[in-house]
Amino acid sequence: GEDVEQSLFLSVREGDSSVINCTYTDSSSTYLYWYKQEPGAGLQLLTYIFSNMDMKQDQRLTVLLNKKDKHLSLRIADTQTGDSAIYFCAERDDSSNTGKLIFGQGTTLQVKP
């Protein structure tokens, strides 16, 4: 079945770049997403990428997609303490026509001052 894997924890210093990685198994997924969850809050959509793209940039966020290796990454430039949160990678399950998202376990990003 479909599976999405992420590393569980990443710690960086304020001002450094953060790179959060994700691997997925469903090659038919047309869209892949990054969501951010701050403590006590819901999931905030950060960005998404269409499967025929290699890269998408949105201000401090850069998404890289390697479709051959089924690898997705989120780079946050100039990481700030306000970026501390859990980041979820998700792929859209296009094979079942449910529209459901398949989520990774989430990567906790800790930003040290």
Place this chain on the structure above:
Amino acid sequence: DADVTQTPRNRITKTGKRIMLECSQTKGHDRMYWYRQDPGLGLQLIYYSFDVKDINKGEISDGYSVSRQAQAKFSLSLESAIPNQTALYFCATSRGGSTDTQYFGPGTRLTVL
């Protein structure tokens, strides 16, 4: 005002009680979803609805039921709550279509004693 709201935000109940979690949206989206999040895990789909007359089971629907009262309202019920249903519950909405993107509510933290 939030586009997707959930009530209650927190609930503590006892084993065997019937509980209803409510979700409302002002985004005008046809599709609505209920997910469950357990610590250290991603989100799992409980039920989804593509319109008022369409209700579908997700991957973990046992012990849950739903009602789509209107386009804007989708409620989740636990007929007889059990402790392993203690989790964070999220409602999400989407427009559908090729660039279908899900937007999440703030979540309901449910504890079953």
